[in-house]
Amino acid sequence: MDRAIKINPPVSTDEVRALQAGDNVLITGTIYTGRDMAHKRLVELLQAGKQLPIDLKGQFIYYVGPSPAKPGLAVGSAGPTTSYRLDPYTPALLELGLKGMIGKGTRSAEVIAAMKKHGAVYFGAVGGAAALISKSIKRAEVICYPDLGAEAVHKFYVEDFPAIVVIDSHGQNLYQTQPPQYKI
Amino acid sequence: MRKIDAAIITETVHDLFLQANYFIGTDIFEQLKQRRELEESPIGKSVLTQIIKNNEIAAQEQLPICQDTGLAVLFIELGQEVAVVGGDLNEAINAGVSEACTNGYLRKSVVDDPLFDRLNTNNNTPAITHINIVPGNRIKITVTAKGFGSENMSRMKMLKPADGVEGVKNFVIQTAVDAGPNPCPPIIVGVGIGGTMEKAAILSKRALLRPLGQENQDPRYAALEREVLDEINKSGVGPAGLGGRTTALAVNIDYFPTHIAGLPVAVNICCHASRQAQKVL
Numbered sequence: 001m002d003r004a005i006k007i008n009p010p011v012s013t014d015e016v017r018a019l020q021a022g023d024n025v026l027i028t029g030t031i032y033t034g035r036d037m038a039h040k041r042l043v044e045l046l047q048a049g050k051q052l053p054i055d056l057k058g059q060f061i062y063y064v065g066p067s068p069a070k071p072g073l074a075v076g077s078a079g080p081t082t083s084y085r086l087d088p089y090t091p092a093l094l095e096l097g098l099k100g101m102i103g104k105g106t107r108s109a110e111v112i113a114a115m116k117k118h119g120a121v122y123f124g125a126v127g128g129a130a131a132l133i134s135k136s137i138k139r140a141e142v143i144c145y146p147d148l149g150a151e152a153v154h155k156f157y158v159e160d161f162p163a164i165v166v167i168d169s170h171g172q173n174l175y176q177t178q179p180p181q182y183k184i
Numbered sequence: 185m186r187k188i189d190a191a192i193i194t195e196t197v198h199d200l201f202l203q204a205n206y207f208i209g210t211d212i213f214e215q216l217k218q219r220r221e222l223e224e225s226p227i228g229k230s231v232l233t234q235i236i237k238n239n240e241i242a243a244q245e246q247l248p249i250c251q252d253t254g255l256a257v258l259f260i261e262l263g264q265e266v267a268v269v270g271g272d273l274n275e276a277i278n279a280g281v282s283e284a285c286t287n288g289y290l291r292k293s294v295v296d297d298p299l300f301d302r303l304n305t306n307n308n309t310p311a312i313t314h315i316n317i318v319p320g321n322r323i324k325i326t327v328t329a330k331g332f333g334s335e336n337m338s339r340m341k342m343l344k345p346a347d348g349v350e351g352v353k354n355f356v357i358q359t360a361v362d363a364g365p366n367p368c369p370p371i372i373v374g375v376g377i378g379g380t381m382e383k384a385a386i387l388s389k390r391a392l393l394r395p396l397g398q399e400n401q402d403p404r405y406a407a408l409e410r411e412v413l414d415e416i417n418k419s420g421v422g423p424a425g426l427g428g429r430t431t432a433l434a435v436n437i438d439y440f441p442t443h444i445a446g447l448p449v450a451v452n453i454c455c456h457a458s459r460q461a462q463k464v465l
């Protein structure tokens with residue numbers, strides 16, 4: 001838990017390949033948000049052969065639907081949502097060059113296989129640490145799908161956003177390796 | 185007959201829903217700190233530290249503890265000598281929830297039709313309300329904000345009487361452990377045993393209200409609570425499911441008489457952000 005690696009998206013495949021499950025990271029830069037409905041729309045565009053409203057190359061998507069911002073703050077509380085609901089959509093986005101996802105909970109075998117193939121990582125943020133995490137989000141703007149409210153795609157500018165590499169691009173997975181070490 | 189104005193209900197529900205969303209109970213806060221000291225996993229310790237810090241920031245700045253500010257679930261003990269006047273009780277409750285969301289910057293997380301339209305109601309209502317008529321002339325209102333990461337990991341099963349204590353134990357442990365990282369561990373496990381299908385489910389949700397550290401009054405159930413908690417914490421799932429000794433903070437069991445042919449068991453899982461507040465009017 002001692003060293004924290006600083007990363008600044010957009011990132012290269014080499015940078016991603018160097019990250020290992022268990023690494024603590026502090027993310028500074030731009031990240032995008034997306035939940036169920038936004039993912040559905042993005043993948044439907046792809047299936048229709050259309051261009052996406054955002055360029056995902058080298059980028060990270062944070063699975064979050066923040067609470068409304070109080071006056072004077074960039075964003076409300078903003079912790080991760082459960083990732084498995086996004087599994088059906090994720091491989092298509094990884095193919096486009098998405099390099100990281102931030103969420104909580106396990107991922108499907110298909111997602112992990114696509115992460116290995118294209119070189120991408122899955123970061124865990126602490127579920128329920130939403131007020132704390134919001135402190136690292138300095139600016140927020142809606143990029144597309146404003147009709148989705150909290151589920152709209154936002155662009156966040158974050159500084160030292162705390163996360164941990166839970167599944168790396170080699171398929172190492174903390175959800176599999178850690179609990180057995182503490183099982184009695 | 186004592187009269188209570190519906191406007192008072194609205195105001196009370198408003199205040200309680202905000203209080204629940206900003207301030208974690210001291211019992212949970214203290215338990216988290218104790219568990220952090222005992223946690224052997226470095227990652228687990230760091231997760232608990234973040235959760236504790238989060239609760240401090242939320243209380244200091246009056247920010248929601250979690251962005252999922254929850255479906256409002258209310259338990260109301262309505263004295264039979266009270267009349268609610270000046271409005272519809274259910275509307276008064278929903279108005280309180282909806283106004284709290286607007287005034288307190290809470291997220292609107294409710295869709296109207298669950299299957300076809302799934303359109304956001306844009307005011308976080310309707311609330312789910314469980315009303316019990318009790319003797320007396322007071323109203324006790326308990327408001328909880330229930331997150332769905334953990335609600336989705338809950339289960340219910342109609343066991344056979346022959347499945348007995350072992351059957352119940354296995355079902356509860358399995359439900360909690362299979363949930364893995366999804367319900368944001370450390371979790372609180374509410375268990376309802378007996379009654380009918382819906383009674384067991386309501387018992388399990390009500391069991392989540394019990395303050396941490398308070399056991400079932402029946403020593404057999406209290407022993408079962410301790411044993412199941414111990415087993416869940418031996419699973420290694422740990423804080424955020426990233427490994428460790430702290431998977432659950434408590435197992436609370438409530439029971440009710442049932443039919444000779446049945447043994448209903450419901451397990452309602454709640455995350456560490458077990459948000460509730462209550463007031464007696």
Ligand code: SF4
Nearest residue numbers: 128250331333368455
């Ligand atoms: S399960 Fe609880 S802590 Fe986790 S995201 Fe939902 S409400 Fe928040």
